[in-house]
Amino acid sequence: MSLATDRDKLQSADKPTLYKQIRIDIERRILTGEWPPGHRIPFEHELMSRYGCSRMTVSKALSELAQADLIERRRKAGTFVRRPTFLSAVLKIADIRAEIGALGRSYGYELIQCSRRTANAADRARLGARKTGKVIAIACRHSADDVPFAIEDRLIDLDAVPEAAAADFATEPPGSWLLHHVPWTEAEHSISAVVADEQAAAALDIAIGAPCLVIDRHTWRSARPLTAVRLLYPGESHKLIARFKGG
Structure with missing residues (x-):
């Protein structure tokens, strides 16, 4: 015009x-x-x-x-x-360690499992990767004042993030490490609710069948998959709040 x-x-x-x-x-x-x-x-x-x-x-x-x-x-x-503020709220990637610290609570971290493998069909589907490559699979637990806060199930594409091979995830939470070392250009959040199965109930110290909040997140850099993570929170002690203005 x-x-x-x-x-x-x-x-x-x-x-x-x-x-x-x-x-x-x-x-x-x-x-x-x-x-x-x-x-x-x-x-x-x-x-x-x-x-x-x-x-x-x-x-x-x-x-x-x-x-x-x-x-x-x-x-x-x-x-x-x-x-727009409402998009920023949805797309913001929080550091769980910093989030717990901001609440004035003591952060705890436990690595449950960490393995490196050739990506299988399920891994490729989850990451959205077309080629077979190497991945790091991580399961860990975050706690606040020694109370389970969230459990994390994460895949990192080693072809896209080769430096992750040298990271010490036994002491450094993967989410914190990624935020400080790996730039990303696009992210997607999917938020849902489930009931705790036996494994989740044991990890979060809640009853089997208790409600849980689930956040599935994918991140990319220039359309290349970096990581896929599922975060599971006890539903009764966690909530998401987004405040925004209308147009």
Whole structure:
């Protein structure tokens, strides 16, 4: 859309004030995906030229968009489309060790099993890997004040993360190690509920059949699978909270 078209279209609209027209136009571009998360919004002088208005008018429109969490203004860098808060809540990868510490509780970690093997069909399906390669399979337990907090079942693709072969998962939780050593570009969370079977009940020190919260997560780097993990929490002592604003 040309600058002249932008200006003419807004001026012909039956709206009370120009800054609201500008805000609505930018908001439309963001919500339709025309300007995706991370996209740099034109600089204020560019918007002034585009809409034929003053800097104050542009600034007022951008301020309202920032208050709505649709954009973020970075000093000296410019203004960018912000990832919606509700997406950030879903995609955030938490460090369980840090999470427990933030609760003011003492963190504990126990490695239950760690093995390296050639990926079988189930491993490849779980990771979404097409080729046969090596994986590390890890089972571990996290505790808070000596009370089981979560059990973790993880696969790491060694072809994608070869440095994991030298990691000491007997002392370092795999999630913490990955967050500090392996960059990722995409993640997916799947959240569900199950009842504890005999093995899970024993690991979490809960009754068989007790409700549990399950988080299945996959991470990729440039479309290449890195890791797949299943985290199982006692349902009565764990919950997920996401606070966000509407558009």
